[in-house]
Amino acid sequence: MKKGYNKLLEIISNGNVYSGQDLAASLNVSRAAIWKSIKHLQALGLEIRAIRGKGYQLLEKFEFLSKEEIRSMMTSKSKKSCKDIGVVFKTNSTNSYLLNQLDNESIHGSVVFAEYQLGGRGRRNKKWISPIGSGICFSVGWRFEVMPISLGLLSLYMGIAIARSLNSLKIKEVGLKWPNDIITMGHKLGGILLDIRGESTGPLDVVIGIGINYELPKYKLINIDQPIIDICGASKKRFSRNMIAANLLSNVFEILHDLQTGANLNLLNEWRQFDYYAGKEATLILPNEKITGILKGVDEQGSLLMLVDGKLLSYRSGEVSLRI
Template identity: 30%
Template sequence: MSSRIREQLLSFFLERQDDFLSGEEISEHLQCSRTAIWKQIEELRKEGYQIEARPKRGYRLIYRPDRVAPEELKPHLSTDRFGQQIRYRQKMSSTQLLAHEWAREEAVEGSLVITEEQVQGRGRLGRTWVSPPHSGIWMSLILRPPIPLIQAPQLTLLTSVALTRALRQETGLEIRIKWPNDLLIHGRKVCGILTETRGEQDQVQYVVLGMGINVNVTASCWPKELKETATSLAIEGNTTYHRPKLIAKILEELEGLYDAYLAHGFEPIRILWEEYAGMLGRQIRTLTPEGPVKGTAVGLDRSGALLIQRGDQVSPVFSAEIDC
């Protein structure tokens, strides 16, 4: 109840950002007591919000910290399901771990776990994902698609398309997809996707879709070994970005493409992926479980496998590391 009042209170402050709001006006708008309002104003102040109070005039919001808490995110949301249920922590080990726990508790599809800082962020193949505080988007989305397990990898490709579309629209940056789960700007990684699936009898039970996006991260935040390979939206765009607005756009794109995928299959996603891919027509080296394979990346097949051309032969690669 208190979190709902806080979300509505902040939303009201944002709607009337230049005005003083009296306690009576806020109480009538939120349908709660003035004592409850005072308590939530004190909680917002503890989170770093500066709220001016003047006798006979009321309260006015004069400063907002950079946060991705529900009260900051929900005013921007336009989705039906994605992000409507949120578990937020200022700091956690990994959004993936909490999302799995929530999914096992029967969280509804579209439930979102999000944090300001991960101390044990996870990437693909057990790698560590560096997640500096208050600078990126570190979140995991729970999906329950009615699809066979064999099709689950297509959700990674769908997510890469949704993220590319959303971030391009919001930043104007030339973001490209690297198969199977990275987004790049000028060849440097700005985003990674981690898709983890649980299933029974060849059907998907749930999917935890993890996304790590370097938004306002500075180069000084990364260890030495990442500074040549990683980048951020802020570095490339030479400006900072409002993270809640980016998240809302990402969830909007994800929900739209996900619903289209369930209705029409993978083919529309495949076409969009090839439009945004930055590796097609280039010579690449893939490190497959059977050994290295060199050739030209020419597209995706209808299942989502990467098609590699060597001479006159075109072969699908289902699982590999790409060394462009």
């Protein structure tokens, strides 16, 4: 078996009912091995129903990510910047995957997608796990010989790339929350995580991690400490995961290409148009204090601006919590 469970998933991904005996024969294993693999897939978050006397059925069809399909749907401009695309079934995190590659080879223009991440991370190293196939999770490697903009701006620019993609899908109320959250209709749809190797004044390798909720199980939407949403729920449509992945990659690479070639790129006004919480009262959570004020957008370096006790102050880091 191809790691057992993912070969099994390839067979049942169409949503049809398959008997344990037929699955065992197809994969040349015992029925006990099939049962064990079914349990493993269920543990990864897939909803698989056992039908007495009939077999097993995946309740929602599963579309595997395909590097060939993704590349075929990317724009011509973005393909020139994309060196290679990889898809792994399971990894600790796609950012860690590329960072490990960087120890031995260049990752400039490399992309890796994962169907499932064991140790996905959010801000402040918070653990972030989504059920298998429920998101579009990937990382892009890029090398800057000289950093053309501040690192704070790079995170904002990647947010713009994602927002452009979502707008092209006609998703309503697309917005951005400083510094790296993707918002739709007031709910979190995804996020960005940058990992940096090198010095800001010299050659710099950046790994850009992006995670977007595609279709989360209902229990995941309930059992979480913040309002979240997925693309299928926001759009009321079931778009192809590969199409969305290609759209996201195209917008990411086009911005990276323009930065690399020295294009006069100033996207701050566009970011401000997507700024979902401008003018709202919020609390900025820092390592040793919390600051409450009115959100006033960002400055030219990508730092957060807040009106605090009548003074306009800027902050390079922190987590914004909206006051409800």
